[in-house]
Amino acid sequence: MRLLFPTLAVLLPILTPLATAQLHHYATLAGLKYFGAATDTPGQRERAGYEASYAQYDAIFSDPSEFGQTTPTNGQKWLFTEPSPGVFNLTEGDIVTSLAAKTGKLLRCHALVWHSQLAPWVEAKNETEWTKKELSAVIVRHIRGVMGHYNGKCYAWDVVNEALNDEDGGYRQTIFYKVLGEEYLRLAFATAAEVDPGAKLYYNDYGIERPASVKTEGARRLVKMLRDAGLRVDGVGMQAHLHADNHPTAEDLEETMRGYVKAGVQEVVFTELDVRITIPVNETSLEWQKDGYQKVARACVKVKECVGITLWDFYDPFSWIPYTFPGKGAGLLWFEDFGRHPAYQGIIDTFKELIKDGTGKCGRRLSRVRRATLPRGRA
Numbered sequence: 001m002r003l004l005f006p007t008l009a010v011l012l013p014i015l016t017p018l019a020t021a022q023l024h025h026y027a028t029l030a031g032l033k034y035f036g037a038a039t040d041t042p043g044q045r046e047r048a049g050y051e052a053s054y055a056q057y058d059a060i061f062s063d064p065s066e067f068g069q070t071t072p073t074n075g076q077k078w079l080f081t082e083p084s085p086g087v088f089n090l091t092e093g094d095i096v097t098s099l100a101a102k103t104g105k106l107l108r109c110h111a112l113v114w115h116s117q118l119a120p121w122v123e124a125k126n127e128t129e130w131t132k133k134e135l136s137a138v139i140v141r142h143i144r145g146v147m148g149h150y151n152g153k154c155y156a157w158d159v160v161n162e163a164l165n166d167e168d169g170g171y172r173q174t175i176f177y178k179v180l181g182e183e184y185l186r187l188a189f190a191t192a193a194e195v196d197p198g199a200k201l202y203y204n205d206y207g208i209e210r211p212a213s214v215k216t217e218g219a220r221r222l223v224k225m226l227r228d229a230g231l232r233v234d235g236v237g238m239q240a241h242l243h244a245d246n247h248p249t250a251e252d253l254e255e256t257m258r259g260y261v262k263a264g265v266q267e268v269v270f271t272e273l274d275v276r277i278t279i280p281v282n283e284t285s286l287e288w289q290k291d292g293y294q295k296v297a298r299a300c301v302k303v304k305e306c307v308g309i310t311l312w313d314f315y316d317p318f319s320w321i322p323y324t325f326p327g328k329g330a331g332l333l334w335f336e337d338f339g340r341h342p343a344y345q346g347i348i349d350t351f352k353e354l355i356k357d358g359t360g361k362c363g364r365r366l367s368r369v370r371r372a373t374l375p376r377g378r379a
Helices: 008-014 023-029 051-062 091-102 132-149 175-180 183-195 214-228 250-263 283-302 342-357 368-372
Strands: 034-037 106-114 156-161 200-205 235-238 241-243 267-278 306-311
Touching: 023 034, 023 342, 034 106, 091 106, 106 132, 106 183, 106 267, 132 175, 132 183, 156 183, 156 267, 175 183, 183 200, 183 214, 200 214, 200 267, 214 250, 235 250, 241 283, 250 267, 250 283, 267 283, 283 306, 283 342
Parallel strands: 034 306, 106 156, 156 200, 200 235, 235 267, 241 267, 267 306
Antiparallel strands: none
16 A cells, blocks of 8 residues: 655655764764664565665665664564464564674564464464463474574564553453463563573563553563563563654653663663654644654663664555554655655754763763764764
8 A cells, every 4th residue: 555645745845855874873872772673574565566665765774874773573473483383484584684684783583472463373272272281382382493593693582572451451361361371471581581591582562651551560560570480581672653643751751661670671672663643744743753753762862771762664655554543654754755754853863962962871971982973063
């Protein structure tokens, strides 16, 4: 589905012009480990039919000053990696893994245990037909098969994805939970720690960005439960699928991240960032979007345990948003014609402001060496 924005001609004067790639460059100067973008397999899903755009897309993606990290949006999910019991197909995951290596990007891997995009054979049996022993063995085999294949290649893994429900922050009633209860979470993290001791192990979810949310409280409880069991959980990933007209403040984001650190993790990251807009876009909605992106950038720099930000792709036509939320779109940083959203420069300006002030991570002064690397006239 191609999304055409009839307002683009009107908006052209406010769109960010093409310029030197900067996102990862300035993010690292501000103290982050990376600024990245997820990507999917060429020719598949949202990317189908846009082959004419691939050369320009690939040039942007490959630039190490623009993006220093990537995640396969789909290729490592259960539906694709173990389509039949014990039969593994790592082709799609390998494509993005190879691309990360070729372009010198850090690789965050996603996602080992998730109720969605699950191979149909797992749900073909209900909770009365699976025994605890059988389903436990299935989880262990899957993690060993997928994670073992990528051993040593992933900076971090989203071990469990979206285990909490939206209503009260309790456990989502998935096939895993119905059969095993919260033991499936402990089993997943224990197995992951054994398979790749060098990878950071994350819990990842949406709707856990606001400090007073019941789902945020649920994520803190989940981390504490794993820690109390003596298990390693290194980080919490906030997906951050935000709304341009209603997004958390920078202060809320900071408080939320510090709450996860207090619960026992060493890292927090924004894993799937996009800020969706009601279509057609206009100058006001693009400014709201810019503000949302800037708040994420500012909060991440201000919390020393926040190590990075990942966009859930960067090119609007490749976004999941229009297919899932009719009437919404334009949630990323590049329009279909590869013009940049105002939010792009807004993120850069936020990083530059924090670098210039010398107040990067947790208010600590940035090093003279790091500040000296700023181009003249760009600070």
